[in-house]
Amino acid sequence: MSGTDADMRNSNSTDEAASAGPAASMPLYMRIASELSLRIASGDLPTGAKLTSLRGLAKQKQISVATVEAAYGELLSSGMIEARPKSGYYVCDKGRPAAKLPSRTRPNGSAATVSVSKPSLALLEHASNPKMAPFGCAIPATDVLETARLDRLMNRLNKAADGNLNIYGTPMGLSELRQQIARRHAAMGDFPEIDDILITNGCTEALYLALQAVTEPGDTVAVESPVYFGVLQIMETLGLKALELPTDHKGVSLDALEGHLRKGGVSACLLSSSFSNPMGATMPASLKETLLELLGRFNTPLIEDDVYGDLDTGDARPKPFISLSSATEVIYCSSFSKSLAPGYRVGWIRSKSRMHNLVKRKFSTTLCSAPLPQIAIARYIQSGAYDRHLRRLRKILRKSVHETRSELMRCLPAGSRISNPAGGFVLWAELPPTVDTNVMFKRALAENLCFAPGALFSASGNYRNCFRVSCGHHWNQAIKVSIRRLGELTHQLQ
């Protein structure tokens, strides 16, 4: 029945029965996952069968989308189902099971002084080399971004302003852009005033200022592990220690975090809102709420990085932490660099209580952001063009991530695990422990193939057998060949 739909619309009664079955002491999402796995094992849901959509099943069972998401996440993790771009969730071919998701990481549990090596800077250098296969830097390719319309708009605005935008802006940024950002927050269930928003030079400056505002040098900050190397670089500059938390496709371990909070000495927590870089993790909404309550109990602020949030592949944009609860202080950071204009250098911070402090820091770090790119992006959003652009971009990235993942599944050594993110455009692969991706990186560069070796994503030298592949480009034959070549390199290094 491969290729046909075995929609679950007709299995409503069976699903409802599951919630009253003998396993009633399990969490609801586990009961649903368990029921579905039985139906898959029995052939009731055969290979290629399409599962009911997240929203569809939530409606049928009168439960939250987040619960269904968590249930499907369990099945994704076990390799029983897979997410196909634009289409939905499907039962896997048993002859070629989906690669397992990367296992929950086990960082060593002590805070580490951060000292980042050179390769992270090198990735940016390689990103501007057109000869290099673009799997290194997590940046969408210019032909994927198609910013001709935005660029034209900026040129028109610049011409019309007749020099009047060639001024210092205010440190907070243009109110017109902050207004548009506030509206987008409202659509996520967060309702800032425009003076709760500060424009920054990309998300890097946002994270830098936020971390600096809530810590002192020597403090410890809890982060995902693996964690985006840019975060580690900021922490090194600010003299902070990184406490890496065990992480899987549903985000950090709350148990581990609670243990550390009880021990004391954690000054802040910095997490991805969704589609984490590099692991592709998204914490279900219910877990996000639990995490916020936990941090609230220990009076520990959360900084969230939502830079991939607009790039969901599924039905809905996940809510960031700041939309969910006011149990603890949340400082929200994001930018347009992954979704629209990396070269414009426009990001923002949204904070409920610390804006005056943040504005002073912005003033002393870069004075103000350039007015012209801000007004261009504001008008672009206002015209509706940004949302249209996002719909187009999501399709391209979805396809690229899916095809890259499929290709990697075919060509990586047996036992490899690959992330299966519900958004963003990076994949995280875990290879057999004998493969050293630092060695692989050097060989790959020599063949004009770039990727991000796993060791970059840890302050304590983990993940040498892992690597991150950026899929921010159109999927095509040349890309396929390059991915296959990467796969060959992994075999050579086993």
Place this chain on the structure above:
Amino acid sequence: MSGTDADMRNSNSTDEAASAGPAASMPLYMRIASELSLRIASGDLPTGAKLTSLRGLAKQKQISVATVEAAYGELLSSGMIEARPKSGYYVCDKGRPAAKLPSRTRPNGSAATVSVSKPSLALLEHASNPKMAPFGCAIPATDVLETARLDRLMNRLNKAADGNLNIYGTPMGLSELRQQIARRHAAMGDFPEIDDILITNGCTEALYLALQAVTEPGDTVAVESPVYFGVLQIMETLGLKALELPTDHKGVSLDALEGHLRKGGVSACLLSSSFSNPMGATMPASLKETLLELLGRFNTPLIEDDVYGDLDTGDARPKPFISLSSATEVIYCSSFSKSLAPGYRVGWIRSKSRMHNLVKRKFSTTLCSAPLPQIAIARYIQSGAYDRHLRRLRKILRKSVHETRSELMRCLPAGSRISNPAGGFVLWAELPPTVDTNVMFKRALAENLCFAPGALFSASGNYRNCFRVSCGHHWNQAIKVSIRRLGELTHQLQ
């Protein structure tokens, strides 16, 4: 003889005689100053007489321009001569002597923790209010900058790039721009490789990264007093203490600096290269060399801020510290914000030995600067347009500073002192001690007049009787009326 030239070309023998006179134990520049003051007092050089140019007298007497500059500086300071824009130095009208230059400041000599108040941010807000008389923020007005040509160039480049500039640049910045900057450094007698130059978001980020690179929180940094409030804001953010040095029109007191260096505990020194903000001070080249030797002896790095350096009013651009000596480490910071494009947010750092560290910090603070404004400025410089622009701009600013100064001399209370800078476009006025410019600031704002109250320029609450006036605009009747009104306010507050 007012208005006629009494050129000193024919007084060669007299001048030479001075250097062998009975005061031979005085420094040479003092001997020259003393000789000239006698000739002025005797009427040999009458009111309105034009003095020989700096270079002319240096050539005649076979001494350095710096020595003549120092001699004329003494006479300027005493109010016996004045500098007229574009024209040269003239003997003052004895009926209306030039206002004396501000006296050497006497900060209290202990390092102060910095805590900057809100008004410095407010200046940026007021700068974008077209109703406000623009004496607050030190920024050239858009009609003075006339960046239509530069803006058109940027639009053309953006169009031609077809989206290919909408990328992350490298953290160091575009090599094409660094090449142009390196060439400009060479013209000042400094010869960097392009990899000794790092592009920043304006001079603020340059100073921020430089200070961060050479200090730890809690360290003490020696600065001019009064000092640009942006520097104080950076120091507050970085947790640094400000040691304010006595300063006059020739820069900081070397004796005071030496005393502090001997006592120990000074981690770095941060000074203006020329035309300091707010005092308009320029240290003669010979004193700069002495200062570098002094810092070298105590192994103390110097950060210099040369943001006004291209805006000289006289014959030649003063050499920055980095061109003069290698006795100590110098980190040079500048930008195009005062001379071309405040809205483009492009500055740079030039360092001989600390670039790797600085690049890492840049990467973690703002990742990279936007490529488009960088390439636009690079091409603009390369075409020769920047130098043409500077020649035009210098004339406008020179006239504005001179006329504003003349008007202030007429309308400030007796005993006021006003700076007479040889470049840049800010004036610093010292009023009788009873005038509180914080009170004046509130009254002025209520009348849509902005300026910078003196207290902003000190970490220890000095200069409440001083204020800074920005002259970065065309001189016209409306400006004249506003300056006069500022003068009236000072009288009301006496």
